[in-house]
Amino acid sequence: MNISERIKELGLLLPPAPPPAGLYKPVLVVDNFLYVSGQGPVQQDGSLYTGRVGKDLDLTGGKIGARHVGLTMLSTIITHFGEIDRIKRLVKTLGMVNCTPDFKDHPLVINGFSELMSDVFGPENGVGVRSAVGMMLPGNIAVEIEAMFELHK
Numbered sequence: 001m002n003i004s005e006r007i008k009e010l011g012l013l014l015p016p017a018p019p020p021a022g023l024y025k026p027v028l029v030v031d032n033f034l035y036v037s038g039q040g041p042v043q044q045d046g047s048l049y050t051g052r053v054g055k056d057l058d059l060t061g062g063k064i065g066a067r068h069v070g071l072t073m074l075s076t077i078i079t080h081f082g083e084i085d086r087i088k089r090l091v092k093t094l095g096m097v098n099c100t101p102d103f104k105d106h107p108l109v110i111n112g113f114s115e116l117m118s119d120v121f122g123p124e125n126g127v128g129v130r131s132a133v134g135m136m137l138p139g140n141i142a143v144e145i146e147a148m149f150e151l152h153k
Contacts, residue, residue, distance in 0.1 A: 002085040006120055007074065014071050015042040017079035021138070026080045034087065034149040038096070039076060040141040041068030050140045054100030057142055059108055062097060065142030066112030073113075073147060074120070089125035090117050092148040098137040106132040113145050 001009070018040065020026055028035045041049035053062035078084050095110030097103070110132040118126035128148075137144050 003087055003120060004085055007084075010119060012071060012074070012120075013044060014075040014078070015044050015068070016046050017075040018042050018072065026076050029081070029151070032151050032153060033091065034077070034081060034151055036073055036076060036147045036149070038094075038144045038146040039069050039073045040137075040139070040144050041065045042072040042075075043068060048139060049142050051142050052098050052100055052140070053109060053134075053142065054103035059105055062099070062109035062142055063112035066095065066097075066110050066114075066145065067116050068112075069143050069145045070113040070116035070120075073145065077149075086151045087121070088150045088152045090121055090128040090147060091150050092128050093117075093130040094146045095130065095132040096137060096144045097132065097134045098140065098142050098144075099134040101134075103134060106134050109143065110145070113143075 024037050026037050043049055049065045049068045051057040095113060097106045097109045114127065120126060
């Protein structure tokens with residue numbers, strides 16, 4: 001089964017792909033890799049999922065935000081690259097959590113993204129290397145994630 005069929009089978013509803021928020025490319029192909037710029041959590045109505053984990057959101061709320069980022073990233077790939085079925089595997093994820101200084105479960109928040117990628121690309125190809133850090137994010141978005149994917153030749 002290809003990726004676009006898997007997205008339909010899972011019943012995933014993708015939000016609108018956001019326009020770039022600055023001077024950068026949303027996606028870039030170099031050699032056999034697709035790089036996706038940092039994505040925020042866009043909801044179905046186009047609004048952003050906002051809040052600081054540890055203050056406005058709990059761990060579950062942060063994880064929901066990370067899942068929203070995954071759906072946004074799939075939408076961005078389809079909109080700006082178009083050939084989602086050319087993706088072979090997720091290689092690398094950098095997850096950034098908007099959180100309070102005392103919040104310590106950044107990896108558990110980013111699991112919201114990672115679990116979605118595993119569901120879409122499979123447990124072997126949907127899990128890559130990953131970093132998860134806490135910081136302040138623009139627009140008070142809950143989570144931002146950038147990723148790199150390997151493409152089929």
